Amino acid sequence: DTGVSQNPRHKITKRGQNVTFxxxxxxxxxRLYWYRQTLGQGPEFLTYFQNEAQLEKSRLLxxxxxxxxxxxxxxxLEIQRTEQGDSAMYLCASSRGQKDRDxxxxxxxxxxxxxxxxx
Amino acid sequence: xxxxxxxxxxxxxxxxAIVSLNCTYSNSAFQYFMWYRxxxxxxxxxxxxxxxxxxxxxxxxxxxxxxxxxYISLFIRDSQPSDSATYLCAMSGTGGFKTIFGAGxxxxxxx
Numbered sequence: 001d002t003g004v005s006q007n008p009r010h011k012i013t014k015r016g017q018n019v020t021f022x023x024x025x026x027x028x029x030x031r032l033y034w035y036r037q038t039l040g041q042g043p044e045f046l047t048y049f050q051n052e053a054q055l056e057k058s059r060l061l062x063x064x065x066x067x068x069x070x071x072x073x074x075x076x077l078e079i080q081r082t083e084q085g086d087s088a089m090y091l092c093a094s095s096r097g098q099k100d101r102d103x104x105x106x107x108x109x110x111x112x113x114x115x116x117x118x119x
Numbered sequence: 120x121x122x123x124x125x126x127x128x129x130x131x132x133x134x135x136a137i138v139s140l141n142c143t144y145s146n147s148a149f150q151y152f153m154w155y156r157x158x159x160x161x162x163x164x165x166x167x168x169x170x171x172x173x174x175x176x177x178x179x180x181x182x183x184x185x186x187x188x189x190y191i192s193l194f195i196r197d198s199q200p201s202d203s204a205t206y207l208c209a210m211s212g213t214g215g216f217k218t219i220f221g222a223g224x225x226x227x228x229x230x
Contacts, residue, residue, distance in 0.1 A: 004162075033218075040127065042207050042220030043163065056217060091162055107153050108218065110162030 004111035006092050012117045013082055020078045021114045025094030032075050033108065034067055035091040036060065043091055049075060082118045089113040122146050125208055125221030134230050138195040142208035142221045145189065149210040149219075152184045154193045157205045157223065166206075167193065198228045 005024040013019050025032050030051050035043035046065070047057045051072035061067075064082075069075040079086055093108035125142045132138055140154075151170055155163035167182040169175045169191075175182045181194040191208055205223040 035220075040222065042123075042125070042209075042222045045217050045219070048217060093162075107155075107165035107168050108163075110155075110164070112160075112162050115160075 004092055004094055004109050006090075006111035006114050008114055009112065010115045010117075012119060015084060015118055016081055018078065018080045019082060019116065020076055021090055021092075021116075023075045023077070023092030023111060024073075025075070025092070026109055029094035029096055029109070030072065031095045032069055033093045033095070034075070034077050035093065037089045037091055037113070038087075046077075079116075082116075084118045087116055087118045089115050120145060122219050123208060123210060123221045126224055127222050129225040129227055131227040131229060132198055134198060134200060134228055136198050136228070138198050138202070138226060138228075140193045140195075140206050140208075140224050140226070142191050143189055144191070144210060144219075146210075146212070146219075147186075147189070148212040150213050151211045151218075152182070152191050153209040153211075153218070154180075154182055155207040155209055155220075157207060159204075163207055163220075198226075200228050200230045202226060203228050 007022045032049045034046040037043045045058050046061050047067050048055055049069040052069050064080045067077045091113045093110045095108050123144045154167040156166050157163040169182050169184050172184050172186045179196045183192045205225050207223045208221040209218045211218040
């Protein structure tokens with residue numbers, strides 16, 4: 001297993017265009033998370049999946065944002081009608097479920113992120 | 120007020136120094152406390168994980184949690200230039216699925 005993979009690494013788009021990012025988590029991890037990080041700030045929670053179910057969405061995730069995780073495997077994050085304020089690093093992470101977490105070392109494994117620039 | 124407060128630095132120390140990084144938090148429901156290291160243009164990497172109060176040591180790194188004061192610390196002994204990175208504190212509640220991060224402290228270790 002090569003860890004959490006995110007594609008593309010960089011995306012430059014014009015304001016108003018739609019973009020889609022992909023995340024492939026560690027195969028045995030059933031939890032998947034999306035975070036957004038801007039310069040000088042820590043990651044901010046966007047949404048979380050347990051298997052294919054999206055269990056929580058942040059208020060940061062406006063109607064222009066949608067995330068899916070079909071079949072509980074890879075996930076996609078789509079941003080419609082991009083705005084300059086959407087420019088950020090979008091991070092995906094995965095982790096084990098709660099039972100394993102309590103016994104094993106808990107924490108996320110992050111991907112390298114997708115850096116979005118809206119011009 | 121943010122749930123997690125962390126001094127952004129930068130913090131500059133000579134090689135071999137002991138580094139102390141700290142965070143305070145306001146949510147008493149937090150039970151899991153973590154430290155991540157982030158190099159430039161990379162995703163965060165988990166360094167230390169602690170459940171509830173107490174200390175945990177791993178090589179040159181020691182994590183401390185004081186829930187009564189809502190204060191967590193990371194100590195780095197014999198710091199190396201390769202330790203130069205941003206250090207993020209992070210914490211979550213018993214549900215465990217949503218982790219809240221501090222803003223990160225930028226550390227520079229000078230050779």
